Amino acid sequence: MEDGDKTIEGDADLHTHATDYYKNLFGPDLGNSFPLDPALWEEEDMVDEADNNTLCQPFSEEEIKYALFQMEKNKAAGPDKIPIEFYQSCWDIIKSDIIELFDDFHKGNLPVNRLNYGVITLLPKVQDAAKIQQFRPICLLNCLYKWITKTLTLRIEKLADKLILKTQSSFLKGRNIMNGVMALHEILHETKRNKEV
Secondary structure: OEEOOEEOOOHHHHHHHHHHHHHHHHOOOOOOOOOOOHHHOOHHHOOOHHHHHHHHOOOOHHHHHHHHHHOOOOOOOOOOOOOHHHHHHOHHHHHHHHHHHHHHHHHOOOOHHHOOOEEEEEEEOOOOOOEHHHEEEEEEEOHHHHHHHHHHHHHHHOOHHHHOOOOOOOOOOOOOOHHHHHHHHHHHHHHHHHHHO
């Protein structure tokens, strides 16, 4: 692999180079962290006691099963080599063990580090890729870990509209990135019209 005019060879040096590159690319810059003032949110935009109880309640069998069958099939399996189709096909056989796993997770008794490790692989974006910028990192995670996060996502999704400001117009169900573009267009149009008057 190349880094400017330097050639990087050997597994250890390649590992260090890739780790440093992606830490710098995705990691936080020093001085970029800032505290958020709790007064930024109105009372109605905060999680109330009823919402908190909903978020913190134990997982039900229906909730776990629903999340399982919402997960996409034909995805790469993680380090444990068990695809989501296995869990979907064998749900009636394994459900008591899975419910127990979710109960342990809810109680804080599940050693999550045994589930959330992954294998990071660099896929070339172009043929004959030679620089780190020409690779795309992907991480293969165990399906059990993805299943837990899917269940949590579906649970918090019900409160997303309340918790996330209306100005966040993309990456949420029911909101569209084009809303921001349309709002900007209207602002520019109104600004131009006011200058002409």
